[in-house]
Structure formats: structure tokens, C-alpha cells
Amino acid sequence: MSEKEPSICEEKNYNQLFRKFYEPVTKFIYYKCGDLQQAEDIVQNVFVKLWKLCATITFSKAKSYIYTASNNSFLNEVAHQKVVLKHQKTVSDHADYESPDFLIEIDEFREKLKTAISALAVKEREVFLLSRVENKTYKEIAEITGLTVKAIERRMSKALKELRALLGKEIKI
């Protein structure tokens, strides 16, 4: 253990980790399980454990511990539900598409898009949402999920193809 690293046992360092990682980890778990309450419970319990183990986990290892432990508890919980996404409140109804005419009723399309995303397989959905909604780079996603960048590119491609298969008809060209 390096002496220079801040100790997680110190409350201010622990709080810092919490504020930094609680939200992204909870979203990560949420994109897998689709139940925000469950995701929050999982991640909060991981942080409770982190406090208990504060002496054995170094500050730099905390991130990977939090993600791995959360993922493991998620895998241990059976009930997976549909991911429910919502639109940003700031969304403009007149998004600038090259050909707005291609779209039928935009609200209808958006509802269908959300349903289609929920229907994706978990392993594609988590990667896809981390990239598209959380704006994480493939490298960051690779770190979180333990996948290779190549595998993430494949999952992204597959997710896009499935979405197009489900929604392509709605987009008239």
C-alpha cells in the first residue's frame, strides 16, 4: 500500500469518492437492471462495504472496487426489469435533422425508440447507453465493464443494427 495515497477511512476522502462515483455507478447498474431503486440499493450497500473495508482498499483502487462490487451484486440479484428512460426536458421538438420530413410523428417515434432500447439485450444496452447517454468513451466503458474496446465496438454496432431493424420503418426516406 502506498503511503502517499489518501486513506478512504478518512471521511472527507470517502465523501469525495462517493460524490464522484455514486451517480455514474448507479446509472451503470440501472442500465443493466432497469430498476432505479434496486440500483441505488446495490450501490449504497457497496459504499457501506467500502467504508468497512476502507483500510484494505487504496484510494486508486476504489473506483474499480466500486464498479466490480456493484456489478457482482447486480449479477447476484435475479430480477431484471426494463430500463425506463425519459427525454431531457430541454429537448427541442424541432431538432435539426437533415430531412425532418423523414420522421413521422416525432413523439411517437421517441416512445418507440425508448421501447426498442429497453428491448435490447442487457450486454448491448449497458454499453450503448453508457456511450450514448452518459457520453463515455469506449476506453472508459472498457474500464468499467472489463470488456475490450473491440468488444464494445461490436456491441455498439449490434445495438445500432437492432434499433434500426426495429425503428427503420418509422423513418421514411
Next chain:
Amino acid sequence: MAENYDTDDTFLGRWIAGELSEQERIAFEKTKAYKQFNIINKEVQLLEGPNIDTEAALKAVKLKLKSKQKRTNVIKLWQSITVAAIIIISSGLFLNSSKTYTTAIGETQNITLADGSIVNLNANSSITLKRFFWNNDRQLNLTGEAYFTVTKGNDFIVNTSKGIVKVLGTQFNIKDRSFFELKCYKGKVSFNKLDDLTKTFILTKGMQVNISDSKINEGIFEEQAPKWKQGVSSFKAQPFSIVLEELSNYYSVTFETSSINTNRLFTGNFSHKNLDTALKTTLVPMGITYKKSSNENIIMLQNK
């Protein structure tokens, strides 16, 4: 013609990340599918994840830690410290603790020690030894009288009020009352008087030392085993006070001696089985009469 996005399973992923080559990108943007992918991609990026209140969650976690973990941790910590301390102290006390064997007046006891050595403890006597690790440290304290049959091994040490008896493997008797007497029945023992530890007396079979008036007397004896083991006390020219003291070790009586001379010497025996017989065999030859008190505990002695 199959398009890149169909044949290359990382193609769309690389497109999203902006990692297509210029050539790939231009070709892709010309396809019909591109427009659909592009709209899907743009629309997807307008979505947002759940709202998460990190501060509320932090409070919730702190509460969980405080109400459940922290307190129980503290309790557990104290509990385990207490338990550990109790275990350490008590096991220390226990391992270091002594065991005492005591005989009452008129009672004898045979004690076999961990190494197989035997202690025959005479009446009104006691030995104290460590409860554990006897074989590493064969050492005991004696008050009163005992006959030892020691198995071979490390030094076997008997601490008495008058001196230290050390043996290797032998049979001997120690009498440590107001009169000290050590008799060696077999093997070899050494004796160091407490107030003069530099001088060592070595005794072999048939040799004895006794201390009277803090002077050591060496001598010899003939019997094969101490008389007391056969229920008899035997005296050879010993002050009568010693005889009376010996009587009180086998019978719970005290003697009122103010009217007799207890320094006179006595030679003879008495039995441990019957008080009246014992009194007659000791008192008659000395010309002393006796009267018992009403509760038979005090015996008044008078010259005839």
C-alpha cells in the same frame, strides 16, 4: 452489394466513435441506412438517464453506517477486546494457576503427579504445584510431611520452610513441621538449608538430616519406609513438645501444657487409629495424666 456496416461487426461502433477512415465515412454517408442510423443516434443522445440525488444517497449510506455498522462495529470491537482480554488473562491465570492438595488432621492422601511421581501426603499437610507444565518444571511447595517417590527426569525440587530438597529420582520423606526432618529411602537427594544455600548436603539411602534449633544434624536410620505410612508415628529421643505437635496432626486436639515440662525427651511410637490408645502410649511412659474437656478438643496434661 453488402455494405460495410453489415459485414464489419465493429463498423457502426467505430462510426459512433468517429473512428472510421475518411473513405469509409464518405461511402457510408451515401447509403440509405446511414440516414436512419444517424437519426437514431441523434435521438438516442437526447435521452437522459435517471435523476440521482447523490447527497441524499450519501446521507442514507451514512445513516446505514451509523445505525447499523458503526455502532455494532464499536460494540463488536469492545466485545472482542473484552473477550480477548478475558481469554488472555484467564488463560494466563489458568495456565499459571496452582493446584493445592491439603490433608486434614488424621487424613492422608496419595497424589500421582503428571510425570508419574507419587506424593504420599501425611496428615495436616499440603503441597502446592503449578497446574500445568509440571514436566518442564518439577517444583512444588510442601508444608507438613510427605513421602515422595520420584520418577527419573529433570530435577525434582521440593521447597520447604527450612530448605530446598532437590532430587533426580528417588524415594524420600520430608517432615517440615516445627521439627524438620529429611530422610532418603532410595537414590540420592540434595538439601540446601534456606538460610545457608551455599552448603549442600547429599543424602543417599538410609541417611537423614534434621534441623533442631536451626542447627543441622546429620544421621542415619534403618527403617525401609516411613512409619507414618503404616499409621504409626515414631520418635527417638525427641522433645515431648514435638510428640504433642505430632499428635495434633492426627487428632484434632490441643494440649494444655502449662503444668508439664515439654522439653523432656521421648522415645517411642503412637498409633494414628485411636486417640485414647495414642494418648496412653505417649503419656503413661512420661508419667503424665490427662483430662479431656467437655467437647473433647482440649486435653489438660498434668504430672502424676
